[in-house]
Amino acid sequence: MPLGQRAGDKSESRYCGVEVLDFPAGEELPAVLSHSLSSSFDFLLAPLVDPDYRPTPGSVLPVAASDLVLGPAQWSSHIVGKISEWIDLDAEDEQLRLDSEITLKQEIAWASHLSLQACVLPPPKRSSCANYARVVNHILQGLTNLQLWLRIPLEKSEPMDEDHDGAKDNSDMSDTVDSWEWWNSFRLLCEHSSQLCVALDVLSTLPSMNSLGRWFGEPVRAAILQTNAFLTNARGYPCLSKRHQKLLTGFFNHSVQVIISGRSNHNVSQGGVLSGDENHTEDTAVRHALSPYLDYIAYIYQRMDPLPEQERFEINYRDFLQSPLQPLMDNLEAQTYETFEKDTVKYTQYQRAIAKALVDRVSDDDVSTTKTVLMVVGAGRGPLVRASLQAAEETGRKLKVYAVEKNPNAVITLHSLIKLEGWESLVTIISSDMRCWEAPEKADILVSELLGSFGDNELSPECLDGAQRFLKPDGISIPSSYTSFIEPITASKLHNDIKAHKDIAHFETAYVVKLHRIARLAPTQSVFTFDHPNPSPNASNQRYTKLKFEIPQETGSCLVHGFAGYFDAVLYKDVHLGIEPNTATPNMFSWFPIFFPLRKPIYVPSKTPIEVHFWRCCGATKVWYEWAVTAPSPSPIHNSNGRSYWVGL
Numbered sequence: 001m002p003l004g005q006r007a008g009d010k011s012e013s014r015y016c017g018v019e020v021l022d023f024p025a026g027e028e029l030p031a032v033l034s035h036s037l038s039s040s041f042d043f044l045l046a047p048l049v050d051p052d053y054r055p056t057p058g059s060v061l062p063v064a065a066s067d068l069v070l071g072p073a074q075w076s077s078h079i080v081g082k083i084s085e086w087i088d089l090d091a092e093d094e095q096l097r098l099d100s101e102i103t104l105k106q107e108i109a110w111a112s113h114l115s116l117q118a119c120v121l122p123p124p125k126r127s128s129c130a131n132y133a134r135v136v137n138h139i140l141q142g143l144t145n146l147q148l149w150l151r152i153p154l155e156k157s158e159p160m161d162e163d164h165d166g167a168k169d170n171s172d173m174s175d176t177v178d179s180w181e182w183w184n185s186f187r188l189l190c191e192h193s194s195q196l197c198v199a200l201d202v203l204s205t206l207p208s209m210n211s212l213g214r215w216f217g218e219p220v221r222a223a224i225l226q227t228n229a230f231l232t233n234a235r236g237y238p239c240l241s242k243r244h245q246k247l248l249t250g251f252f253n254h255s256v257q258v259i260i261s262g263r264s265n266h267n268v269s270q271g272g273v274l275s276g277d278e279n280h281t282e283d284t285a286v287r288h289a290l291s292p293y294l295d296y297i298a299y300i301y302q303r304m305d306p307l308p309e310q311e312r313f314e315i316n317y318r319d320f321l322q323s324p325l326q327p328l329m330d331n332l333e334a335q336t337y338e339t340f341e342k343d344t345v346k347y348t349q350y351q352r353a354i355a356k357a358l359v360d361r362v363s364d365d366d367v368s369t370t371k372t373v374l375m376v377v378g379a380g381r382g383p384l385v386r387a388s389l390q391a392a393e394e395t396g397r398k399l400k401v402y403a404v405e406k407n408p409n410a411v412i413t414l415h416s417l418i419k420l421e422g423w424e425s426l427v428t429i430i431s432s433d434m435r436c437w438e439a440p441e442k443a444d445i446l447v448s449e450l451l452g453s454f455g456d457n458e459l460s461p462e463c464l465d466g467a468q469r470f471l472k473p474d475g476i477s478i479p480s481s482y483t484s485f486i487e488p489i490t491a492s493k494l495h496n497d498i499k500a501h502k503d504i505a506h507f508e509t510a511y512v513v514k515l516h517r518i519a520r521l522a523p524t525q526s527v528f529t530f531d532h533p534n535p536s537p538n539a540s541n542q543r544y545t546k547l548k549f550e551i552p553q554e555t556g557s558c559l560v561h562g563f564a565g566y567f568d569a570v571l572y573k574d575v576h577l578g579i580e581p582n583t584a585t586p587n588m589f590s591w592f593p594i595f596f597p598l599r600k601p602i603y604v605p606s607k608t609p610i611e612v613h614f615w616r617c618c619g620a621t622k623v624w625y626e627w628a629v630t631a632p633s634p635s636p637i638h639n640s641n642g643r644s645y646w647v648g649l
């Protein structure tokens with residue numbers, strides 16, 4: 001039974017599982033499952049094979065239950081397989097290594113036969129686990145639907161942390177500082193397989209928030225919450241520390257499922273609980289020993305705010321790669337304009353900027369004698385014409401409007417709008433590209449919205465340079481400037497989706513994407529700025545910037561899959577509009593961020609800066625970006641000469 005109803009949340013994180021610690025021998029599995037389901041757990045993380053088994057020629061695999069004892073839907077919806085923990089593929093002992101390889105393959109074959117969705121692989125027993133990774137990589141090549149979740153303890157000793165958890169009993173692991181490193185080497189050895197994911201063991205102590213943040217860009221499918229990670233509240237019930245609660249909420253927001261694991265440490269009276277035996281099977285009326293933990297997890301889930309309306313609408317766009325629009329080269333479709341026009345926040349910001357510019361342009365004394373000439377260049381279906389007329393009405397200024405649009409289909413809509421609104425005496429429609437229109441007079445104010453997610457990437461600079469001819473020398477451009485920003489991110493899902501195309505071109509393309517399962521690794525930095533009117537109109541719009549990103553020390557090492565890009569535009573004076581995360585215009589949804597991928601993700605060791613270069617290049621028929629990393633290790637120059645991705649002029 002899901003943890004609760006959270007409006008708009010249809011993600012996996014609504015389901016909570018429980019780990020079966022003891023092998024359910026004697027076909028006990030159906031009873032364990034039914035007891036857990038009747039106690040409101042949704043699935044089991046259960047051993048599939050007797051842990052005492054070692055392969056011998058001709059032996060039959062001693063499985064927990066024959067495939068007949070549960071129906072196919074029960075196996076696939078309610079059981080996550082737990083691979084035997086004794087398996088040690090990097091052991092010194094060769095026999096143990098060989099037995100491990102045979103058993104691992106047998107267990108995965110059995111799980112595939114049962115059509116399970118996932119199996120949890122035991123954690124690497126030491127930091128060097130090449131043979132384990134080799135065998136898993138081999139298995140991954142043959143899998144179709146089954147996912148493998150590598151179990152990783154969520155541990156990182158901070159540099160100043162003297163009393164690092166001494167409780168670990170495996171001496172080989174005691175020198176490990178950061179368990180993310182195990183995951184990273186394992187997935188690099190397995191070539192970033194999209195079916196290799198992570199199950200994080202959440203322990204009683206947590207690393208710093210920055211280092212935890214890295215995991216949100218990784219394919220974490222489950223958070224295994226140990227009962228000893230829970231505290232006890234005043235009434236004797238289990239609860240979590242504030243930091244654990246925050247982490248849990250983060251997991252819920254990233255579709256990570258919780259699995260409760262361990263023996264009950266909280267003997268709360270709850271109608272006949274038998275302490276300790278969480279897999280008690282005989283009396284289904286008796287609550288599961290771990291129910292108080294489940295109740296608490298459900299409480300945390302239900303306490304979360306409902307997803308905002310806009311988030312709900314955009315949920316299917318999360319981490320979905322889209323090609324950026326080419327509004328100059330292509331003609332936008334009605335549906336695209338329709339989506340733009342729903343964003344009232346954007347037009348309110350424009351109206352505020354236009355109103356301020358009108359007041360600055362025409363003093364109160366001159367309102368009756370002065371008519372301002374305002375040109376909307378790239379008018380689309382007319383929302384900025386409306387915003388301009390409303391600003392004029394609001395400020396009592398007289399206006400003459402030209403609406404210039406190169407898309408002949410949008411011009412048809414513009415004509416009907418003007419007729420419908422009775423604006424014939426106020427607005428002149430010009431069906432032309434602004435770069436070649438010969439205007440009959442000059443404008444006081446030039447209003448445009450030609451911005452892409454990266455500011456200049458829809459060629460606003462080139463279009464507005466072309467239109468500047470008909471702006472008065474002291475005229476105002478709205479926007480008056482825009483700046484692009486980038487930040488390095490971990491984004492394993494995006495990387496895998498691009499990799500699926502199996503070519504270089506897709507790794508040299510920028511994508512518009514509603515970023516969700518990502519880790520932001522360092523504060524954003526500005527890349528390129530364009531001012532309008534352009535103070536040097538004959539200068540090139542080519543740009544080059546070199547940036548150095550310092551990742552906070554507590555983060556530890558990380559993997560950079562690429563750069564998230566944003567923009568901020570100054571419309572007029574203090575009125576701005578943008579998506580740069582620190583200054584983003586609230587409730588505006590016209591733009592998702594842009595993503596510049598890296599062909600090969602770059603490993604960034606702790607305390608090492610990232611040096612990245614971005615170029616904006618201009619040719620006779622196209623504009624494109626090139627990008628490259630030079631530190632900590634060099635990448636190829638991406639998109640050389642615009643060979644894979646460009647914007648047509």
Ligand SMILES: C[S@@+](CC[C@H](N)C(=O)[O-])C[C@H]1O[C@@H](n2cnc3c(N)ncnc32)[C@H](O)[C@@H]1O
Pocket residue numbers: 327328331332340341377378379380381382383384404405406407410432433434435448449450451463
């Ligand atoms: C992003 S849309 C904005 C439309 C509208 N102003 C709005 O805010 O909803 C940009 C519009 O500018 C038009 N456009 C782009 N480049 C142009 C050019 N060089 N001359 C005229 N129109 C252009 C496109 O056809 C498109 O309708």
